[in-house]
Amino acid sequence: METLRPIVAASDRKMDGSFSLSTVQPGKLRIIASGFDARPMSYMDEGRRLGYEPATARAVCEKLGLEPVWYDFPLDKFYSQLSSGQYDVVWFSQPVTQKRRAWADFTRAYGRFDVAVLVRDESTIEAVEDLKEVRLGASADSTELDLINQLPDLEIVEFPGSDRLLPEMIEALQAKTIDAVLDDALLLLAVEAMNPDLRVAFEISTQMPFGIGVVPGNRELLDALNYGLNQLIAEGTLAKLWTQWIPYKPCPF
Known part of the structure; x- marks a missing residue:
């Protein structure tokens, strides 16, 4: 280094x-x-x-x-x-x-913040246990990936840390190439407010310090x-x- x-x-x-x-x-x-x-x-x-x-x-x-x-x-x-x-x-x-x-x-x-999982509005995902065998999008450079080991068996789709990271994950979710997005809860709540076809399925309390x-x-x-x-x-x-x-x-x- x-x-x-x-x-x-x-x-x-x-x-x-x-x-x-x-x-x-x-x-x-x-x-x-x-x-x-x-x-x-x-x-x-x-x-x-x-x-x-x-x-x-x-x-x-x-x-x-x-x-x-x-x-x-x-x-x-x-x-x-x-x-x-x-x-x-x-x-x-x-x-x-x-x-x-x-x-x-x-x-x-x-600030201290939690993470959340965003899904399409018609999704049946409501809780952590529903993520089994789900294609979950997350940032390749994200601290959220540390949570993956605590989640059910699923397919992780990593997105590079570009300046269009969140839009790219949202586009993939809407195009149905992934089933859910894991990211900061505040960001995903804002996405939910602007996209009636998407919803925050649940939040995970982490209170991660920024x-x-x-x-x-x-x-x-x-x-x-x-x-x-x-x-x-x-x-x-x-x-x-x-x-x-x-x-x-x-x-x-």
Whole structure:
């Protein structure tokens, strides 16, 4: 594995509580993300980046005196791009796992989420035990695949981590080349709301923490981001953003 070197030089808390940060581009936080529709977490609307994650990123950056700047990549390129030294963080629906900890240090969680199974409306699938011998679509780079060993015998259809990952899985489900999709519950609930021919069959409680990935060794930036998140939680701002974008789920903080 290529050695990742810190690209943020220093972060000092001043007497007034502000931070002096040296990032790849002074005064800016260069964020690796994706432009695909992952609402309510993140999506594009007429050139504007909306959703819970962009709103949280803007609020944290305001605390730290930084301007967030997003750069879109396929999901499977996130950590190779982070190791290039051209970007500061990965901030796009990243469950914190041991595999990802090999490539990045992670902040405290800004969200905890479950997974779900999406099916066609006429499907008879209602629970885990109904998945036996089902063709189940999932991301090849997804933490959801860790659940597969706990599920009944089924055929896994892996989809590469492209910038059309979710649309490709939905298209395959509607075309009946797969029978179900396993993914983040919030994303699939949004898909259900926009597609009357699809429904969420059931959710699996995982409460997986989502965090911001920082190049290993960049302790100053990591601490600064944690400070920003902790401030948002303490003052109730994070709960307000959660309620704005995810009103149908209780805020975990």
